Amino acid sequence: MIKRLFFICAIIAVAAGLISAQAKPAKVIAIKGAKIIPVVGDDLESGTILIRDGKIDAVGVEVAIPSGAEIVDAKGLCAYPGMIDGYCFLGLQEISGVSATVDNRETGRINPQVRAIEALRYDSMHIPIARSNGITAALVAPAGGLISGQSVLIKLDGWTNREMVMKSPAAMQIEFPGIRGGRGGFGGMGRGAVVTADTTRLIAELKDIFKNARYYQKRKEFAFKNPAFAMPEFQETFEFILPVLRGELPVMISVHSDRDIKAAIQFVKEESLKAVFLGAEQGWKVADDLKKSDIPVIISSLYDMPPVWDDGYDSLFRNPGALNKAGVKIAFSSASASLAKDLPYHAAKAAAFGLDKKEALKAVTIYPAEIFGVDQIMGSLEKGKTANIVLSDGDILETRTNIKKVYIDGLETDMSNRYTELLEKFKKKRG
Amino acid sequence: MNKIVKKLLIRAIGLALVVLPAYTAGGSVLIKNGTILTVTKGVVAKGDLLVINGLIKEIGENIAAPKGIKVIDASGKYVIPGIIDSHTHIALAGTNEGSEAITPEADVGEVVNADDVSILTALSGGVTMAHTMHGSANPIGGPNVVLKMKWGKPSEDLIVHEALKTLKFALGENVKQSSRTITVGGPPPRYPQTRMGTNAIIRREMLKARAYRKEWDRYNKLKAFKTPPKNLLPPRKDLRMEALSDLLEGKMVARCHDYQATEALEFLGLAKEFGFKVQALEHAWEAYKIADELAAAKVGISVFADSWAYKMEAAEGIAYDAGYCAKKGVLVSINSDSAERIRRLFNDASKTMKYGGLTENEALSLITINPAIQLGVEKIVGSLEVGKQGDIAIFNEHPMSAYTRCEMTIIEGDVYFDRAQYLKDREEAAKKAEAPKKGGRS
Numbered sequence: 001m002i003k004r005l006f007f008i009c010a011i012i013a014v015a016a017g018l019i020s021a022q023a024k025p026a027k028v029i030a031i032k033g034a035k036i037i038p039v040v041g042d043d044l045e046s047g048t049i050l051i052r053d054g055k056i057d058a059v060g061v062e063v064a065i066p067s068g069a070e071i072v073d074a075k076g077l078c079a080y081p082g083m084i085d086g087y088c089f090l091g092l093q094e095i096s097g098v099s100a101t102v103d104n105r106e107t108g109r110i111n112p113q114v115r116a117i118e119a120l121r122y123d124s125m126h127i128p129i130a131r132s133n134g135i136t137a138a139l140v141a142p143a144g145g146l147i148s149g150q151s152v153l154i155k156l157d158g159w160t161n162r163e164m165v166m167k168s169p170a171a172m173q174i175e176f177p178g179i180r181g182g183r184g185g186f187g188g189m190g191r192g193a194v195v196t197a198d199t200t201r202l203i204a205e206l207k208d209i210f211k212n213a214r215y216y217q218k219r220k221e222f223a224f225k226n227p228a229f230a231m232p233e234f235q236e237t238f239e240f241i242l243p244v245l246r247g248e249l250p251v252m253i254s255v256h257s258d259r260d261i262k263a264a265i266q267f268v269k270e271e272s273l274k275a276v277f278l279g280a281e282q283g284w285k286v287a288d289d290l291k292k293s294d295i296p297v298i299i300s301s302l303y304d305m306p307p308v309w310d311d312g313y314d315s316l317f318r319n320p321g322a323l324n325k326a327g328v329k330i331a332f333s334s335a336s337a338s339l340a341k342d343l344p345y346h347a348a349k350a351a352a353f354g355l356d357k358k359e360a361l362k363a364v365t366i367y368p369a370e371i372f373g374v375d376q377i378m379g380s381l382e383k384g385k386t387a388n389i390v391l392s393d394g395d396i397l398e399t400r401t402n403i404k405k406v407y408i409d410g411l412e413t414d415m416s417n418r419y420t421e422l423l424e425k426f427k428k429k430r431g
Numbered sequence: 432m433n434k435i436v437k438k439l440l441i442r443a444i445g446l447a448l449v450v451l452p453a454y455t456a457g458g459s460v461l462i463k464n465g466t467i468l469t470v471t472k473g474v475v476a477k478g479d480l481l482v483i484n485g486l487i488k489e490i491g492e493n494i495a496a497p498k499g500i501k502v503i504d505a506s507g508k509y510v511i512p513g514i515i516d517s518h519t520h521i522a523l524a525g526t527n528e529g530s531e532a533i534t535p536e537a538d539v540g541e542v543v544n545a546d547d548v549s550i551l552t553a554l555s556g557g558v559t560m561a562h563t564m565h566g567s568a569n570p571i572g573g574p575n576v577v578l579k580m581k582w583g584k585p586s587e588d589l590i591v592h593e594a595l596k597t598l599k600f601a602l603g604e605n606v607k608q609s610s611r612t613i614t615v616g617g618p619p620p621r622y623p624q625t626r627m628g629t630n631a632i633i634r635r636e637m638l639k640a641r642a643y644r645k646e647w648d649r650y651n652k653l654k655a656f657k658t659p660p661k662n663l664l665p666p667r668k669d670l671r672m673e674a675l676s677d678l679l680e681g682k683m684v685a686r687c688h689d690y691q692a693t694e695a696l697e698f699l700g701l702a703k704e705f706g707f708k709v710q711a712l713e714h715a716w717e718a719y720k721i722a723d724e725l726a727a728a729k730v731g732i733s734v735f736a737d738s739w740a741y742k743m744e745a746a747e748g749i750a751y752d753a754g755y756c757a758k759k760g761v762l763v764s765i766n767s768d769s770a771e772r773i774r775r776l777f778n779d780a781s782k783t784m785k786y787g788g789l790t791e792n793e794a795l796s797l798i799t800i801n802p803a804i805q806l807g808v809e810k811i812v813g814s815l816e817v818g819k820q821g822d823i824a825i826f827n828e829h830p831m832s833a834y835t836r837c838e839m840t841i842i843e844g845d846v847y848f849d850r851a852q853y854l855k856d857r858e859e860a861a862k863k864a865e866a867p868k869k870g871g872r873s
Binding site for chain 1: 548551552555610719720723737738739740741742743745746747749750751755770771772774775778781782784785786791827828831832833834835836853857
């Protein structure tokens, strides 16, 4: 009996050991022989990256590899930090034209209570496609209305939505109207583009909400201290806007025309908000104002027409370079789910029109990390940071480059995705 | 001769030269020291390309400049054939005649809008020719038109008459109006609302056209008799049936908007049944599922590189589609279908290298010689060869690099887009705009 019990225990112990060994990353991984582009610091023609417990333990030409380390021969490959998408709909949108699969736009205009994380479809078909193109983190945001909701910063790997969270909420998303009439797409450029004047009114509306929220907070505090006074009636909008007013939660404001950007700068200043701008398509016209304001800019998709024809056919393409030159911190975004994989190509496009190539790379790695306040843990290949590493056969901003391996938290991720699954399926077709 | 008469005559001739749309032979230009990617005849590492009166006269090294010719220095740059977009809707004053399901008489060639700034947008991305199509609202739309991007020229000058006459067909979600909401008091649903109905309505029209042709054949035969029957009357002329007759007689070819494999195969079945030619399937997001069948039927596809998952029937549109099909022997082109995407077709083409493993030249073919073949203009454009028209784009870096930028676009030897000149003009315009401020109106 005892013998038998001992035997069962032994089996359990071994099995448990096996399971935990499988669940954890190999303790030490050495990526050897790659050209290392750490983004922060100088490139190394051939070096080693040591990963320990999911973090970068060492990066260098001469790195002592501990015995027992798993060695990855990366000769002929380039090692980059994983890219970060500054704004996208990954996990909130599968088929954009089928509303049953679209969860990024709540009805109504004022929705500070909605949280991207709570709808994030962790097994979205678009996530592995983006990941296998070298993108390891993304800001996933709700859209629409005036206050769209709370975005989340995720890593692009995990078996539940909560497992993917890097930062939630990451920002409160606010949208100012675009410059209408100038947009392209099917049917071509519109005529008589007009910059809508709605923003002034919307800023007034926001100021009003903020003022009332502050007043609501005061009443709550007062009632808390003085039991003789009743608590104010629960107000959902104010409750969820308060972290913004306390400076705990940044706002990401999508703003487009030069005039609106100036108004938004003023608004951010008056309300003492922590802010990031999104879009800023006419930012080049007010680059100095943006620089002075210290507000960083997430560049939206460059797959668009100039907002106003007079801005020039290449205005969207040269805008990032102009902002960067003026000293504005920029990061790129896909503003998409199905084409989130194209993040690097937006950066390359800007580089074709004046943005320094190295700055373009920074604007998909370390700059977004800084903007989202996670530069201590990602955005470059530096000791102590999370091991989000991309191995490629060339420049990761190039369309021609093939991504060979992607590590997130020091774990090699699955490179298969909806594209490869379907391709493999039909390759097996009987001829 | 009287002096005044003489003067008037000279003036009249001068006026005629300016006003009359005289036959233009095209421009002459010599491009020097570029990397010439001919697409069909390899690469000339440091070569010159001479265009005389709109046609490519010579490609080689150290070509001497004829007297007075415009010389373009392309040192360090890439010279490629003008890009051809096999499927767009730009430069039209109307796209869809969607009120009825069958409208083969609605010809977009009659509503060409040469003032559409999309033409300029296309030029800025190296595009020199576009197949501008009827929309996809109807199972049988209407004839399409092939245009050169001659910005500033009247509509008639844009039309490429050498191109195949193509008729637009469409299948699937757009045709069955999947995304249309039926409202109370609004228009009732239009037949067809299913893929079954779509096929059935096309078959119905083909049967009608066949019967129509038979009637005309009967009439023509009788009319040709020495003594035609006394009461012989011609059948009623039907413009719809005339258009479909052209298709059945091979005077037109079909270009069919489709997404799913089943509908594509069934359309090919209809083509076989009625003996019309399908030149290419548009979008064809599931072409990779039937690549062998397409290759065997010699039917090309005109597709996006990776714009997918925007509707249900695009849910399995994988980025490998173009590359995989090309390797299977299908004639593939990458199209824009958009006034915005048209200026970055070269970027889209380059994606087939990552997804599909095409070489640089194969990828470049998808936006040059392949669409030219699909449009039936491969003898005059689509590659850089002596005798072809001088439609050329110049890029600062290799056109399949993500870092590249179009510097110049030339059609038949005339420069239609010049980035350097554009920047100069812009600078001057900005200076002019500044000037009055400095003047200080007080």
